[in-house]
Amino acid sequence: MPRGFAVPAALLASTGLLASTALLTAVPASAATPGASRAGDVCFWTAAGQHGSSWCYTPPGYTDVPEFLHDKAASFRSNADTAVYAIDWGRGTCYARLIRAHDLADNWPWGARLDGVADTMMGCEVGWPVRLLRAFAAAALAVLALTGCSTATAQRAVPPLPRTERDRDDLIDAAQQVLVDRCLARQGLTLPNASAPQDHSASAPQDHSASAPQDRRLQSALFGRGDPELSVTLATGYTVTAHTDGCLAAAERDLYGDQRLWFRTRVVVNNLRAEAQQRMKRDPDYRAATARWTRCVTPAHGARPDRPDPAVSTRCARESGLTRLRERLEPALLARVRAERHGQLTTYRQLRTRALRRAADLYAERPVQVTLKKGSDPS
Numbered sequence: 001m002p003r004g005f006a007v008p009a010a011l012l013a014s015t016g017l018l019a020s021t022a023l024l025t026a027v028p029a030s031a032a033t034p035g036a037s038r039a040g041d042v043c044f045w046t047a048a049g050q051h052g053s054s055w056c057y058t059p060p061g062y063t064d065v066p067e068f069l070h071d072k073a074a075s076f077r078s079n080a081d082t083a084v085y086a087i088d089w090g091r092g093t094c095y096a097r098l099i100r101a102h103d104l105a106d107n108w109p110w111g112a113r114l115d116g117v118a119d120t121m122m123g124c125e126v127g128w129p130v131r132l133l134r135a136f137a138a139a140a141l142a143v144l145a146l147t148g149c150s151t152a153t154a155q156r157a158v159p160p161l162p163r164t165e166r167d168r169d170d171l172i173d174a175a176q177q178v179l180v181d182r183c184l185a186r187q188g189l190t191l192p193n194a195s196a197p198q199d200h201s202a203s204a205p206q207d208h209s210a211s212a213p214q215d216r217r218l219q220s221a222l223f224g225r226g227d228p229e230l231s232v233t234l235a236t237g238y239t240v241t242a243h244t245d246g247c248l249a250a251a252e253r254d255l256y257g258d259q260r261l262w263f264r265t266r267v268v269v270n271n272l273r274a275e276a277q278q279r280m281k282r283d284p285d286y287r288a289a290t291a292r293w294t295r296c297v298t299p300a301h302g303a304r305p306d307r308p309d310p311a312v313s314t315r316c317a318r319e320s321g322l323t324r325l326r327e328r329l330e331p332a333l334l335a336r337v338r339a340e341r342h343g344q345l346t347t348y349r350q351l352r353t354r355a356l357r358r359a360a361d362l363y364a365e366r367p368v369q370v371t372l373k374k375g376s377d378p379s
Contacts, residue, residue, distance in 0.1 A: 038306075042080050042099060042117065044073040049106045049330070050273070051075075053310035059084055062118035068310060073111030077104040077274070079238075085121055088113040096124035098173075102240055104270060109166050161356050168356055175359030176251045180222070183247035189218055222247050230260060232267045235275045240267045255355040262351050269348045272341060276333040285325055292320035 040059070046052035046069060055069050059080055065073070078084070078099050086097040088110075096118075097110050116122075162168045184190055224243030233239045242263050243249055249259055256262035280286050296316030298304035308316075317323045338345065 039079050040081070042076065042078040042084050044069055044076045044111065044114065044117075046072050046074055048074045050077055050104070050277075051326075053314055055310065056307065057084065057117040059119040062087070062116055062120075062122060064116045065114055066310075069114065071112055071114060073108060073114045075104075075106050075108050076111070078102055082119065085118050085124075086110060086114050087116040087118055087122055087124060089115045094122060094124040096121045102238060102267075102271075104274065106273060161360055168352075171359045171363070172255065172352070172355050175355075175362045176248075176255060178362055179251035179254050180247045183250050184218070184221055187221055189221055220246070224249060230263050232264055234267070234271050236271065236278050238271075255358050256351045257354055258351070261347065265344050265348045265351060268341065268344050272337050273330075273334055276330060276337045279333050279337070280326070280329050283329060286322075286329060289320050289322040289325050293317055293322045296320055 038056070041056040042059075043050075043054050043056040044065065045054045052074070053068055055066050057063055057065075059082060073086075076086075076099065078101060081101055083101055084099050086099060088095040088097070095113070097113075099117075162171055181190070224246030226243075228241035229244045230242040231239060232241075244259060252259045252262055281290075293313075293316045294304060296319060297308040297312055317326075
């Protein structure tokens with residue numbers, strides 16, 4: 001039985017990542033088609049761009065991913081109105097990666113570690129990603145050598161920004177966690193951490209009545225109080241909202257400078273492919289191919305399953321011509337959407353660069369202990 005720490009997912013941070021302030025209000029979903037997910041689901045695919053065989057998780061609770069997806073997820077899309085966590089079970093420990101409400105990733109390197117999905121962290125590790133610590137420590141040593149500093153402790157030596165998008169995302173999210181931790185500490189609060197394994201089986205219910213008032217106070221401090229002040233309705237029909245108060249909102253203002261602008265831009269940019277797919281559904285050839293796929297996956301005697309067997313779905317997508325049609329239509333539609341959203345894409349990159357530099361500054365504020373061998377003093 002997996003280990004876990006049973007507190008609401010909204011109150012937890014994953015490996016250097018914190019839950020988004022965004023909350024999703026979903027419109028009713030139409031009947032599922034290949035590559036589509038229903039309102040409330042978080043779906044994973046074996047190929048980039050939300051293609052290949054898929055499987056969907058519906059909160060709450062913990063669920064192991066099916067074998068065909070184990071350590072093989074390449075993309076995901078969330079239609080859930082709450083944050084969930086991708087879980088990687090390692091030797092003697094585990095790691096959690098946050099998936100924000102209504103978030104998506106068309107190329108998801110972390111999917112090569114995916115073992116399960118949960119609506120809590122399952123007691124997994126929290127903190128600055130270890131590989132970032134190592135990379136920044138190495139960069140700090142390089143800066144130390146170049147500047148000829150001989151002190152044993154280098155402070156405020158800002159190393160180069162991470163090169164890969166994965167490392168840049170991790171750096172920003174880790175910095176956000178630091179800012180949230182500081183904000184909570186000023187209010188006498190801390191994020192919960194796992195202290196011991198707990199049984200999450202249905203036969204071992206947990207009693208959290210005593211901690212409920214503290215949980216509510218922590219949730220308000222994190223996400224803000226009252227009705228959300230920010231709202232964006234997407235071309236897909238979904239409405240995403242967020243608060244402007246709370247520690248998460250304050251952290252975004254610190255990192256991005258303008259929380260309102262970042263919220264609007266991030267929500268739109270993160271859903272460009274979904275907007276292109278929405279347009280694709282209006283294409284007559286695509287609708288005809290989808291109808292053929294539906295007939296293919298429907299048993300001879302019985303209703304079409306909500307989630308067809310992945311192997312059957314893939315075969316039918318190929319035989320119906322849906323796969324070939326999607327490969328032709330989607331890139332062109334996505335390019336058109338990106339061209340129409342050029343201004344928002346530019347703003348997104350500018351704000352993200354600002355956040356990266358602020359995150360690097362935050363890391364540089366942490367003392368980096370440097371041990372120099374005898375006789376190696378560069379000065």
